Amino acid sequence: MLAIDMYDVWKTYRNGTQALKGLNLQVEGGEIFSLLGPNGAGKTTTVKIMSCILKPDKGKIKILDKEIPRNCGEILREVGTMPQEFQGFSDLTVRENIEYFASLYDKDINIDELIDMFELRKYEYKKLRELSGGFKRRVGLASAISGQPKILFLDEPTVGLDPKARRSLWEIIKKLRDKGITIFLTTHYLDEAEKLSDTVVVIYDGKVVRRGKPGEIIDEFKKETLEEAYLELMKNLEGESDG
Template sequence: MLAIDMKDVWKTYKNGIQALKGLNLQVESGEIFSLLGPNGAGKTTTVKVMSCILKYDRGNVKVLGKELPDSCGEILREVGIMPQEFQGFTDLTVRENLEYFSKLYDKEVNIDSLIDTFELKKYENKKLRELSGGYKRRVGLASALAGDPKILFLDEPTVGLDPKARRSLWDIIKGLKEKGITVFLTTHYLDEAEKLSDTVVVIYDGRVVRRGKPGEIIDEFKKENLEDAYLELLKNLEGENNE
């Protein structure tokens, strides 16, 4: 079953910028899916459309089998979102933050289980502003899971973290897949996409230009890793645009 199905989706902003130009995108239930692309390619617009934040001009979008925009109320109860700049409530404790976000979904959620999963027990009564960047990210992820979502949207989940903290969050994200949660992430860390993803899609100028498993894209460009393959792809695309 598809968790997300976007067909021929177009979006033009009021300033005339065409962000999406017939985008087709499918995400399988239970996979870790990475959306890659240079700045301005349409990544943020895509995520905002599928998470009911932004209306599109035309096309067809289904999330969890439900049509947008008519079913956005139902869909928002089934998805979790962690923005790149997660703020939370800095003067509330870790536990209070998680309790607040769980109440937004009006669901019975085991806060103690979330605290244990993200190894936050010794910080649960500390105010959010007292935590390091890595632990604030953990609270952001836990908050996005406070509604027991079927799909989790992560925008640059490990940006700014040191290597140890990044890898710790990678392990947590892998664990979410084992629980059957569909994880949709955008990232500029190509090693992150390579290590975590079942499927990688590259968008460029509002369209999908590559889709495959990380290894398939690496092999296509005869490179050693996903980052080198991705850079070669962008070089080719930029060359075509300049002809």
């Protein structure tokens, strides 16, 4: 079953900027899906529409077989989001932060289970501002899944983290996928997309320009890594637009 199905979605902002130009996007349930593209390609707009923050100008969108914008109330009870700028409540403890976000949902949530899942037990009574960036991200993820979502939206989840903290977070994200949660990821780290993703989609100028498994895109461009293949694709697209 498709977790996300977007067909011919368009969005123009009041200043005239056309962010999406007939975007088609399908995400299978239970996969890690990475959305890639340069700044201004439409990634943030896409996530905001799927999260019921923005309304599209036209197009058909279904999240868990429920329509946007008509069923946004139901959809928001089934998705979790960790924004790039997750801050939480700096003067609350780790436990208090997770408890607060869990309280927003009418569900029976085991806070201790979340704390153990993200290896936060020895930090649970520390204030959030006392944690490193990597552990703040763990609290953000724990908070995002505290409502037991079926889909998790992660916007640049490891930005600013050191390599060890990034790899640690990758393992957590994989475990969430293994629990059946669909992960929708935006990232500028191409190694992250290559290591984590079941499916990669590249958007450019508001439209999908490539879709496939990381290895398929690497093979298409006869490169060694997804980053090299992506850079070659961008070079080709920029050449076409210049011409």
